[in-house]
Amino acid sequence: MLVLFDLAISSYGCKTRILLRHKGLEWTSLAPPDGYGSPAYCKIVPSGTIPALVHDGFTIGESDAIAEYLNELAPEPAMLPEPIKERAMARALSRFHDTRIEPLLRAYFGQVAPANRNADFIAENAALLQRRFNQLAEIRTPSPLLTGTDLSLADCGFAPSFAIIRCLQGLFGFNLILPASIKAYEAALCAHPSVCDEYAAYAKALDEWAAAKIAG
Ligand SMILES: N[C@@H](CCC(=O)N[C@@H](CS)C(=O)NCC(=O)O)C(=O)O
Known part of the structure; x- marks a missing residue:
């Protein structure tokens, strides 16, 4: 259980x-x-x-x-690739998400209530986020997912982060242009059968949370 x-x-x-x-x-x-x-x-x-x-x-x-x-x-389906170097890369990409990208998104949460917004912070944080996604595109070209065609441990954290970006960009309109390879990755990941329903449920929870913050 x-x-x-x-x-x-x-x-x-x-x-x-x-x-x-x-x-x-x-x-x-x-x-x-x-x-x-x-x-x-x-x-x-x-x-x-x-x-x-x-x-x-x-x-x-x-x-x-x-x-x-x-x-x-539960070893099947395997969510780490077989070659040792690819397994290391999958772990590195997951850590890169958790330690370099996600904290920048989280830093925006305190800005959701309109009274707390700081335009300089929003723009500076977006510039950092841009840098991190450019770095991600340098580290790996997804094909179409981060370690190939199979969903891996590296991918799971990115789905909610893409939902957060969509929600926050809708609220703040900050400037973030995902590199083309990462945009294609977002589309492939969010359409994956194991991801799409969780992504949709998470995006809905996020929108409700943001609406409650905005309503005060
Ligand atoms: N490094 C942790 C981070 C988990 C995390 O920060 N979760 C948030 C909710 S999404 C939380 O529990 N925040 C409460 C806190 O930081 O005290 C992990 O990967 O599980």
């Missing part, structure tokens, strides 16, 4: 849900008691972050560690 502490609005949760769905695994989602970071939840998951997986009494946080665990627990 797999239990995932998660919320519909969690981007790292969405990353994990895509993987669970691709593996054909059944799981139960639970909201963290009293919200993430709460004392009640920290008793279960000391870091207080979501997602966290509970399997047969074993609790593990950190989406990349959860991904590797599930990929070993």
Whole structure:
């Protein structure tokens, strides 16, 4: 039995849900008691972050560690390529997403309420984001996904991030031009059968969250 502490609005949760769905695994989602970071939840998951997986009494946080665990627990379909160098690249791309791209998106969340917006911050952060996506295109040319035709651990985090970019660009209108290879990657990833429904559900949760912030 797999239990995932998660919320519909969690981007790292969405990353994990895509993987669970691709593996054909059944799981139960639970909201963290009293919200993430709460004392009640920290008793279960000391870091207080979501997602966290509970399997047969074993609790593990950190989406990349959860991904590797599930990929070993349910080896088919394999979500890491066979050649050792490609496996290393898949891991590097996942870390690049989590440590270099996602934090820039998260930095915008505090700007969603109109009263908190700072035009200089929005433009400067967009320039950084542009740089990171240009770097991604240098690191790898997707074909059509990051490690080829099969969905891999490297891809799962990018789907919610593309949804965040679409939502935030709609709100702030910042200037970000994805390199052509990354734009094609976004289209291929978001249309993938294991991704499209989770992507749509996440985009909806995001729009609702933003509308509530804007309404105050
Ligand atoms: N490195 C963690 C990051 C997870 C994360 O930051 N999750 C957010 C929700 S999407 C969260 O729990 N935030 C609460 C906090 O940082 O206290 C992972 O990959 O799982």
